[in-house]
Every structure is written in C-alpha cells, then in structure tokens.
Amino acid sequence: MTNASRHNLFIDGIWTVPSSSEWITVQNPATGETVAHVARGNAQDVDRAVDAAQRAFPAWSRKTAVERADYLLNLNRLIERDKEHLAAVVTSEMGKPLKEARVEIEFAVGLIRFAAENTRRLQGEIVPGSTADEKILIDRVPHGVVAGIAAWNFPFALCARKIAPAIAAGNTIVIKPRELTPLAGLELGRLVAEAGIPKGVVNIVTGAGPDVGVPLVAHPQTKLITMTGSTPAGKKIMAAAAEHLKEVRLELGGKAPFIVMEDADVEKAASAAVEARFMNAGQVCTSNERTYVHEAVYDAFLAKVSTKIAALKVGDPTAPDTDIGPKVSLAERDKVHAMVERAVAQGAKLETGGHALAGGDYDKGFYYAPTLLTDVRQDMDIAHDEVFGPVLSVIKVTDFDQALTYANDCRYGLSAYLFTRDLGRIMRMTRELEFGEVYVNRGGGEAPQGYHHGYGESGLGGEDGQHGLEAYVQTKTIYLNA
Structure with missing residues (x-):
C-alpha cells in the first residue's frame, strides 16, 4: 500500500470499513500514479446497505414533496460550493480535461435542481368509477429501495442522475460507482451527509461488479434497477433482475x-x-x-x-x-x-x-x-x-x-x-x-429537462426530465367508495 488516502463505504450515513478488509487501487490515467484506495465491497456490505435503505424508506417516503426537495436544494448548494474540488477529483480519476469536468459538475447541479423542482409534479389521476358513488384514484408511489449502477465516463453526474430522482420520488437508494472511478461518487456521499439527508436514504458501496453489482441487482429488497454502462453488462443485469421480476432501466451503448x-x-x-x-x-x-x-x-x-x-x-x-x-x-x-x-x-x-x-x-x-x-x-x-x-x-x-x-x-x-x-x-x-x-x-x-433514452441495444427506459422522474414511481389504483 502507498500513502494514498483510503475511502470506506458509505452505509447508513456512516463511513464503514469493508467486510473484506480489502482495497481497490484507483489510478490517475494521465500519470499512472495511485490516487487513492477505495473499499472492496462484497455481498455482505450490499446486505448492510440495502437493509439500511429499507429501514430508512418508510420515514423518507412519508416526507412531503417540498421537504424532499429542500434536502436536494441543500445538496446542490454544497456541490456549487465545492465545484472546483469536485471537478479536480473527476479529472484525477477519469482523466477528462478539467474544463470538461467543470461542465460535468454543472450538469449534475442541473439534474438535481430539476428533480427538486419537480417533486410536486408527480401527480396522480382521478377517473370516473363504475357507480355514482365511486371514484377511481390512480396514485403514484415510490418503489422502495432502488439499486443504482453508474458508469465511469461521467462519475459524478451519473451518480447524481440516479440519486436525485430516486430520492425526490420518495425512494431510498444504494448506488455502486464503477471501480475505475469511484471517488466522485464517494465525494457525493460526503455532501449527502453534510446536507442532512437522513441516514440510510443514500448508500454508496464501491467494489467490483461480481462482488457488489450482482448481489445488489439480485437482492430481494431492491425493487428498481437503474444502470448506466455497456450493453453486455446491461444484458447480464436484466437477466439477474428477472428472478424477482424487477423493473429495470438501462442506459447502454450507442453508435x-x-x-x-x-x-x-x-x-x-x-x-x-x-x-x-x-x-x-x-x-x-x-x-x-x-x-x-x-x-x-x-x-x-x-x-x-x-x-x-x-x-x-x-x-x-x-x-x-x-x-x-x-x-x-x-x-x-x-x-x-x-x-x-x-x-x-x-x-x-x-x-x-x-x-x-x-x-x-x-x-x-x-x-x-x-x-x-x-x-x-x-x-x-x-x-x-x-x-x-x-x-x-x-x-x-x-x-x-x-x-x-x-x-x-x-x-x-x-x-x-x-x-x-x-x-x-x-x-x-x-x-x-x-x-x-x-x-x-x-x-x-x-x-436536464429533456429525456435521454434509446432504442434497441441502447437500453430500456430513460433518464432526465419529467419522463425520467416518473420512472422512479409506480402506480397504485384505488377504487374509492364511501
């Protein structure tokens, strides 16, 4: 091990040592130097993170839309405060020019702002009932625990893209950054804690795909899978999610x-x-x-x-x-x-x-x-x-x-x-x-207000805008009679 910093897992609002007591080296692609060591999470850590998210869900989902929005706006203020530091972290682990990393941070701010501003626009419907005294209510409710998997090319924005709409809609989330570029996601976890977002609402587990991604997708308590990455990886995730018939949103390759x-x-x-x-x-x-x-x-x-x-x-x-x-x-x-x-x-x-x-x-x-x-x-x-x-x-x-x-x-x-x-x-x-x-x-x-989605092997569902936000809720139909 070198003198580079170590980063633990972010579970239930606490920085947690990995069960494996093992670490992954993060390399600067511009210099070849070691930037940091991050926790090598495993299935046991995933269990702890999902359990924390499940415990946090009832209280979080009962908060009003405005309350959830205020937490996100607090988070955005912290991101804007630290934007130069965050951009430098992205550049150090991913290699993109610093001027592009700054744009990525601003994009993340826009994504979070949209989610915050539109929490009150997750509207239900009332349709006529079958009798004079009946109304049929179609409500929109959160899924529960969301499993998020982010790609390495926009390590900060892609984590924000999943966290913001998920928790805006009343879900809790466990997110896995790509092991090549985990530091930006962990920095977002630091700001989540500082913003006062309740413990367990956002959890970040670093590690390799087989060790963290697979058990996270297959976990019986994760209800919605949202993943950005390669098409082959997306197909494996869809197959793993099939056992529990989970809803899957995949943003995959392009040409x-x-x-x-x-x-x-x-x-x-x-x-x-x-x-x-x-x-x-x-x-x-x-x-x-x-x-x-x-x-x-x-x-x-x-x-x-x-x-x-x-x-x-x-x-x-x-x-x-x-x-x-x-x-x-x-x-x-x-x-x-x-x-x-x-x-x-x-x-x-x-x-x-x-x-x-x-x-x-x-x-x-x-x-x-x-x-x-x-x-x-x-x-x-x-x-x-x-x-x-x-x-x-x-x-x-x-x-x-x-x-x-x-x-x-x-x-x-x-x-x-x-x-x-x-x-x-x-x-x-x-x-x-x-x-x-x-x-x-x-x-x-x-x-942020558009809808980023594709056809064919580019994936299922999409991100951003009102359509992307609505992916993080499900409908509940209520036949209301006095």
Missing part, C-alpha cells in the same frame, strides 16, 4: 450517426462533429460514432474537420488549454487501437492519428492520438461496433435516403445528429430515424 447533407452549414457541422467525437476523448455514449457526409460537401467538410482535429491539444488534463486527456485505462486504449487497426485492414484510410502517444509525459498515461479515418464503408466493423474513443470515421453518401438507411443499419438506437436546412428532411427524420434522441443542427449534450 450515433452524424448526418451532414449538402445544404448544411458545413462550418457549423464540422465544428459539431469534432466536438461530438473528441469530447472526453470520445468516451461518451452520445458521441459521433459514424459521420455520413453528402458527396457534394464531402471534400469541404473533410478539409474543415482535418484542420480542427490538427488543432486539438492532447495532454495534461489539468492544463487550461488541453482539449483531450487520456483514455481511462490501458485496456480501453488498447481496445480503441485494435479497432482502428481492424478498420485499416478492412480498407479504411488513416488520415491522421491511429496510434498511442509516446514520449515525455505521454509515457506515464493512456493517451491516444486524435484519429481520422476516411474511405470507411458501411460493411466495416468500425461502422457497427461502439468505439468509445477519439476516432472519427467518415462515410460518403449520395443522398438522404442512403444516409437514413445507413444510420438505421445499427443495433443501437440512442442518439443521432442531423445537419440540414430542409424542413422536409427534418420531418422525415422524425418518422424514419430510429433513435431515441436526435440533435438537429447542433452539437450533442442532453438537457
């Missing part, structure tokens, strides 16, 4: 098409394409994964994109002018490189990048050069498999019909982009493009 038609603002489209691909080193489920460009503007678009990629600065994520930090781990970097090599072997042209960065400070971290691939064909693996890295693949199309066909030729259905001035095409897109979230003539980035 966003980015369509640029001949009437598009090419400069605007090129800027958005680069931002949507290289933000967070491409480690975003809504990233521009495949760029379809009309042949009439293909050369102009490619020239602009090439210039913008060349201007990107890769390096120390704490530097204010850094655009791209490292990949989150060596395994993730190697996975991206293997996909690029496969694409080139299948006939893609490597315009720039296509290699790990080496020399100087690059040797300490998991850096990958911003990469541009052209001559990509629809039948290549890279047009169908999620890259999740700083690799822009460009495919030429002849018309809008071909662009739609190629875009829908995908097992994922999370996000998509369309750049055109033609209202007819936009209207066709609303009918024919098979994705849950579409950005028209703008870059990516969902809003």
